[in-house]
Structures are given as C-alpha cells and as structure tokens.
Amino acid sequence: SAPAGAASGASNSQSRNAILVSRRQQGNPVLKFIRNVRWTFDDIVPDYVLGQSSCALYLSIRYHLLHPDYLYFRIRELQKNFRLRVVLCYVDEDVIKPLHEVTKTALLHDCSLLCAWSLEECARYLETIKMYENKPADNIQERTDQDYLSRLTSALTSVRHINKTDVVTLGSTFGSMASVMSASMEDLARCPGIGERKVKRLYDAFHEPFRRTSKQLRLSSVGIKPIQEAPK
C-alpha cells in the first residue's frame, strides 16, 4: 500500500520530500553518502529532520570523547517537538566507556539510539527513516500466508486460546467469517471443542465495542503508570 503521506507530500512542497539538514552539519562526510533521498540545508534545531515527527542528532564517538556534555545539551534543545528522536552514533572507536555514556544519555532522555559503523551505514539510516516514514511494519511482522484458511486462522487466533482446530470448526459450522462474527452465544457454544470460556472470549471480541467507554472500565490501574498512547 502506498503511503498516503508521501503521495500528498510530493505535491505540497519540495522540502517535505527531502531530509532537512541543519547548517551545523556542513562538512559532515555523512552527507556525501546520502544518495537515495534528496536533502537540503535548513534552519532547524535537530541535526536532521527526517519527517513530520522524526528527527535525528548525529554524534561520533570521537567527538563525544572530546565533548562529553555535547549530546546532553543537544537533546535538551530538542524539547518535546518530535515523536521519534534518534541519536545516530557513528562508532569510529571500539571503546566501551564512551558508548556507555552515550547509551545512558540517550536512554534517560527519551531518544532511540542507533549505532552505525561506517559513514555509509549512517547515511543509510537517515535515508531509510525518511523513506519509510509512512511505511507499515509488514517487513518485520509475522507474515501470514495469503490463502483463505491461513488468513482466517490468523484473524481468529488473535483471540486467546483459539487454536487451528477451532478455526476449522467455526468456519465449517458457520460457513463464513461474517457469520462467525455475528453468531450468537448459543450458536458458538454448540460448536464442539469450544468451551464456555472460549465462547465468552469470542463473543466479547465480536460484540464488545472497539473503544470502551469509561463506564466499562473494569480494572483500575495497578501501580504501573498509565501510558498515554493510542494503539498503532
């Protein structure tokens, strides 16, 4: 599926489609290797803007050895304007301690650390994040086969404890996915091998609304801080 963002971006403005590079990065040899995506200099806070809500800071281990506080101040400047904040670390020295420090700084200040061992690799990360801005995660997700039964199995087994045999039972009893979804509790319960609990799980999956309203909240948060994030 073509990413919708990229399509509209092409018509909007040129800079939408390009990596924005901070003028601080002038002379960085990484720029020479960015070939698959266009890039332009711009006045931006991070070193690279890789999409509407992604940015990257660039750091080499050697530079960090000279300026150990640099990364921290750069991250602080970013504030909370980006959803994805990458620290791209060029590992030009195989020493443990500085990488340690970079890791810790990035981790505690909400940045995703990516390490690269060559300038080409650095450039490839920048390009790829830009290119994949709106790409679905299919490439790293579990793949399902495209035939009907595998798809049906994949869909129905998202309900806990439903196994492949149950899928076949449900399919042959009700004839189609739509009929399975609209089946009543009694009908579901009549299927061999589908016990009381499975019936309830299935029925809840089909009939409970996708979004629960506050009334339906059945469990209060237990000690773990709530994380405000919509499912992707």
Added chain:
Amino acid sequence: MLNFQEEIVSELVQENALAVVAAGLGLPSILAALVRLHSSSSGVLFLLSVPDDLRRGLRDELQAQDIGAEQPVEINTQFTAAERAEMYSKGGAFLVTSRILVVDMLNERVPFHKVAGIIVNNSHRMTETCAEAFIVRLYRSKNKAGYVRGISDQARGLTSGFMKMERVMKSLLVKKLNLWPRFHLSIATALEESPPDVVDIRVPLTPSMLAIQNAILEVMDACLKELRKTNKVDVEDLTVENGLFKSFDEIVRMQLDPIWHTIGRKTKRLVADLKTLRKLAEYLIRYDAVTFLKYLDTVRASEGVKSVWVFAGPAHRIFELAKRRVYQIVRTDGEQVESVVKQASRAVSKGKAQSKNKGRREQEEEEADAKVSGKGVELEVVAEEMPKWKVYKEILEEIQQEIQSRPADLPEDSWKSEARVLVACKDERTAWQLQRFILKGPEELMREEWNNYLLAKAELHGMTLRDKKKSRSKPQAQPQSAHGLVEQTALLAACAEVVALNKMEESSEAGTSGKRCKGKGKRKKRPDNTEQQVSEEPVIPLQNTGATDMSLEDVGASSLVPPVQYYALESDQYRILDTTGPSYVIVYDPDMKFVREMEVFKAKHPQRRLKVYFLFYEESTEGKKFEASIQRETTAFETLIRQKASMIIPVDQTLDVPSPQAPNSVSSRKAGGRKNMEKHMQIVVDMREFSSSLPCVLHQQGMRILPVTLEVGDYVLSPEICVERKSIADLYASFSSGRLYHQAETMTRYYRLPVLLIEFSQDKSFSLQSANEVGDDIVPANIVSKMSLLVLHFPRLRIVWSRSLHATAELFATLKSNQDEPDAERAMRVGVPTEDGLIEGDVRAENYNTTAVEMLRRLPGVTDANYRTIMDGCKSLAELSIMPFEQLAELMGGQRPARMLRDFLDAKFPTL
C-alpha cells in the same frame, strides 16, 4: 576396576582437583566409583554436565560394580520446584541439568549445608561465566567445606585458547590438577601387561580412489595458497595435514572471527570450501563409489556456482574419476557390440526386470533398441567395490575357521559363547552396509545402490514414464559439452529404465518365476537361484542401539562367516565391550578412544583372548588422521604438564568468592553509596535466560538475581525498565520471524522504559554488518531497514548497544542507579491475562477491546492507515460483519480494500 582407575579416584577424593584423563580410559567406571563413595546420609551430591550416553554408561557401570548400589536420581523439568526441594532435602546423588540447579540455588531451594559436593564432568567446556561456574560459586559462597571435583577426558580442550587450563581451574575454584595421560607410568604398565593380539591390515586404495584423494589434496592445497594470499591469516598452521581435521575450521575461525566482517566474500568462500573438501576426503573412504558420486552430485548442485574449488583444475578430475568408478560410457559402433553392451547394461540396470513375462520384455527391448540406436552410446556400469569389503570378508572367514578348528580341549558350548565377533565402524550407515554386503555379496549391494542412485536422479529430474526420452542437461558447465551431453543422455536413459522398472514392479506383484539375471559391469549373465533367495530376504532393519545382532544362522551362506555384532562408534556406548564380551574385534574404522577401551577391557580380563584386526587404507588420509589424533592428545598432555609446572594459582583461591555486595563503581555523589549498602541491587530474570551467561555475570557484579517466569521481557531492572536481550544472531532471527515486533509491542504496552538490548560478543567484531553488506541502496531485507522500521513504529523503545556481556552488566548497574527495585511478583504477572481476559497493568486494555482491535488489524484490506477510521465508523466486529460494501469503502478510504474485506468476510468456507 583397574589399579590406575582406583588411583585416579583416590587422588580426586584426597583433594579438590581437576582430573584430566586420556580418552577411553573408562570414564564411567571412575564416575561410578565416585558416586559409590557417596552415601545419601552424607547429604547431596550433584553431577553436572553428564551427557545422556555417559549417564547410561554410568548406570550400567554402577550396576556392574555393585548390584545394590544406589542409582543417581535424574532431575529434569518433570519435577516441580517443590518436588525438587523435597528430593534435595532427602540427600543422595543427582544428575542435574545446570540450568535447573542454578535456578534452584538462587531460589534457595537447595539446602546448601547438606550438599556434600559437586562433580563437574566435561570440565574443559567451562568458562568463567558458564552455568556450572555459577553453580560452583554459589555453592562456595554458602558452603566452604564441601568438595568440588572436575573431570575431563579431552586434554586438547584444555590447551586451546589463552590460559584455558588456569581459567577452568579458577571457575572450579580448585587448586590441584591431576593429569592422567596414556603414557602415565601406572596406566602404561597396566595396559601393556597383557595387550590384545593385534593384526594390522593395510588395504591399498584402488588407483582411482588414490587419484581422487590426490586431486582433493591438490585442490585443498590450491585453496590454502589462495587463503594465504589474503594476508589475513597466520600461515604457519595452514597445511594440508591440518586441513584434514575438524579443528582446522577452529584454527581458521579463531583467526578470522574478530575480523570476519572485514574479509571479502571470496575468503569466506574459501574457508567454506576447505570444509567441503575435508568432508569429501573423508567420504571417499567411508562411502561406496555410488554413494560418493551421489554426494558429489549434491555438493555440485548445492554450491556449484558459488564455490571456488569447483573451478580448479584438479576438481574436474575428482568428478570424472568419481563417475568412472561407477559407470562408463561405451560407444556402440557395430551392431553386435551394441547388442552385447545393451544386454549387459540392461542386465545391470534392470535386475529384476527380466523376471517379467516375456511379452513385456520384448516390447521393452524394442523401445530400448530404438533409443540406443539413436544415441549410439550405452552406459556400462563399473561400480567399483570398496577395497576393505573383500578384506573384511576374508577376516570373517578366517575367524570362522579359527572358531571351528580350535576348540579341542575346550567344551564346545563355552567356546562358542566366548567366540563373539564385534565390528566397530564409524556410523550405523556403514554398519548397515556391511551387513548387507555379507548377506548379499558385493555385486548385489552395488547394484542396489546404483538403482537407488538412478531413482534419486530420476526424481530430481522429475522424470515419469512418459517423458523419459526428454534429456535435460544440467545447469553446470560441462567441460566437454558434446561428450557431456551424450553422457547425460545415456544416464537419463538409464534413469528412465529404472523408473519404468519400478513402476512395473509396483503394478505387477513381483513374480517369483522366471530366470533372473544378476549383473555387474563385467558383462556376465548368471542365473543364480540361491542368490535370489538371499536377496529376497528383507534386510534386517538396523536398531538404533548401534549394536545389531545379526544372526546368519538361517541364511544359506552363513557357514562361511561367524555371527557378528556391529557397533557404530558414533553412538558412544561406553560399555559395548563389557556387554558383548567379544574375543574378536574388527576395527573397520580406526578410532583412538575405542582402541583405548579395548586396552582397558583386555587389562580387566587378562586371561581372556582378544584378537583385534585393524583395517587401514594404505596411503590414505584415514591412517594419517588416526595417528595424528593420538599424537595430538599426547602433545596436549605434554603442554599441560609443562603448564602445570609453571602454573600460578592463588593460595586462597577458594576464598576468592565474590559475595554479593554493592559494585565498586558506586558514585560518591550519592552519599558514598550508602543506599546501596543497605540492600543488594535486584534484577528479575526470566528462567529461559539461564542458558546464557548474563545472569552469572550479573551475580558476579554483586546483584541479587530473582529467577521467575516472565511473560514480557527477559530482565526487569526496575518497575519501569524492562529489557529484551538479543544477541546478534537472535536479532536477525527474531526480525525475520516477527517475534521482535511482537516483543517490542508488549514491552511498550506494559513498561515506561522498554529496552531492546543488542549484545555483541567480546571476541567477535563490533558491528551489525560487514562493510560490503551496507550497499548503495535501501534494501528492505537489510538490517538497517529493519532497525529503521522498528524505531519508526516504536519510538518509545530504547535501544542499548552493548559490546559484551560484561559491558551489559555494567550498563544494567548504571541504569538501575536511581530507580526503584523491581518486584518479582508483579513482574511475573505482567502480560498474563486474568480470568476475565483483561491484562493487569495494560493501559490500552482499559480503553480498547484489544482482542477485537488485533483481529480487525489482521483482516485483509485493513491497514495501519485505515483501521482507526474503521473503529470510529463502526462499533464492533459484529457490526462490521454486516456492513454494506459502500459504507466500508467510505470507511476504508477506497474500493479496493473494502472489496478485499467484504470478499473475505463473505467467502464460503471451503469444505475439507
């Protein structure tokens, strides 16, 4: 038990030590004696890393030494934690998996004061961070009085690597090293007092085998020269002689591993080629001509274009000669020659075909006629026999004569029972083949192999009866294309015949009447009724015990050969000699360990007769390998003896136990680390992680390890930090299986700071991919693309890159520094659904019907882009299922996805 075995045991008992014993000197007896010295009243004895076959050997040996002896109890996952604790408290000897014992020790299920001692077998495998070392350390920190004993029968394993022996001893926390080489005075005298009679038989290789072997060695040499040119490896060890050993890979690997990513594809290829060639050299001697050819074919098909060696000059010779050993192409110029050749070849490749009724035969002959005259060539099957076979048979006959002539003074019965023959060969395959050889004779055996070869070939070409005239040439470059093609055609024709024959056999039950032709390449036709009977007998299926009883009593030809038991050396039965008690042993494939076992057996029964026949191929790699394996063990022991003399061992090694305490690197800013002094740092660790070394290293760092079963993550550092640990290989694997995506998803759901830990190994290069793998374009399969997708989809996932195990442990300590301690109870519950399907602490579950959302996203046509709008526009899946197409199209932003979804929902479930 022999004197020296008692000596070994008593020295071990006197003082905690690491005993290194030469291979084959009766490890089960030594272990059994150690177990017998322990009684359950004195507490618990743990036996670690005892593999299954040795366990069996140990049990039998215990039984043999003392019928009433208490057998050690095997602890595995069948027992629940409570049951294990109960068993430990009762005392006794336990064969236990290290992983289980570590967890039990950490959970304090082991009564440390009751543990009398620990015996670690295979000590040469130990490292400072392995589970066994962890166990020893945990034990020592709680119990200073008990004993720890290490045993190893792999001297070589202790000499490879830097200070290997010292490190092993340090892991065991022992100060003494006992060495028991074969040349040790007491061992040598014991074994050489009444040695077995040895008959050494050198069998010459056939000229073509010798030529193939030389060609292989030549190609190897060429590859090695090429490898030397790369200047990446130390040349000294790289000789063809070394190349014949498995350890050669280790040598090369050890040198190349740290720079593995920098070396080019060609060098890697060369390393792989050398391995292939080494295998070829071995198989040349082990497999018969047809099987060897089959193997060569597979090798060529599977690595044809990629490998370098196939294109070397002598490589061609290997292929040609291997073929010549099996079949030849004969030009059929004159009519008479043709018919003769044809007949011969038919006789060979058809075998039972002639037993069919006449009409069919004639019809077939016509077919064949047409084909042959068209091509003008025929296959003549040579099918060279293995030279050892003949000698083997002769030996058996000799033994039989001896058995029959000898027993003048002895009563017949006792003589017969003693006159047992044991044949030791490399694997069951060889055993099976030898058995068939004796049953059927070489010609029949080779014919069967040849038919199998043709059948396999036919299958490969997808040949059926109909398209048998179709000739396809292989993709590989045939050097003499014209000749090659002719040969190919002839071969395929032969295939077709066999296929046809097979079909016929299937359709018509094989008739017993009719004359039968048994043929081999010598153009002989010989009706042979007795032979037929033998061949019709089902081949005795080989039992997986490795030693197969073959009673030839009923078979006609049996008077010539005595009953024989086969023993596959690979099956590693420690007590095979004791259980069979042979007077004759034929060592078909020489093996150092087995030779020692025979020596020990003879020393145990000095009055018994034991005659040993050794079969070697002259001028072959086999003999060289056998001699070198002895040489290498001797050298290893010599090295160990030298090292022992100059070894530096701290006097208080046993006191050098790090007790859990705050790490030294406590920052002085936090009031001198006072907080840490109050209680230990804790880390919740998933049970499954105990197969890795990290828990051990963390413990060394002074952290408290809480082993539990975790649904989410591998390590929980604090209520907020959860870590999924991946080695590089794991990382690649879990990316392609989609597992990592799922793990990242659940971690982000339950923890504020989900961490993906990418852990490199200390001795390998520090990079994800080699420079030449980066490439110029964005490739979806590249690791960079996958990492990018991961960070894009999980912006909250923190990635930690760790250089090594120890770096990880340090990182964990820093990450924990100002966090609360994790709660094992809570960590265990995370991600485990409660009865009503809700998951504790799952914030999303409170706002969303997660199962329904998950199912929705798995439906065809639903994408990351449109599923939210679907959720807005329709309440539940049930509602979705009855939604008309138009409305779906609106919600899903297009006709196409809506069509896909609607079609899927309405599709009729296929009847099965």
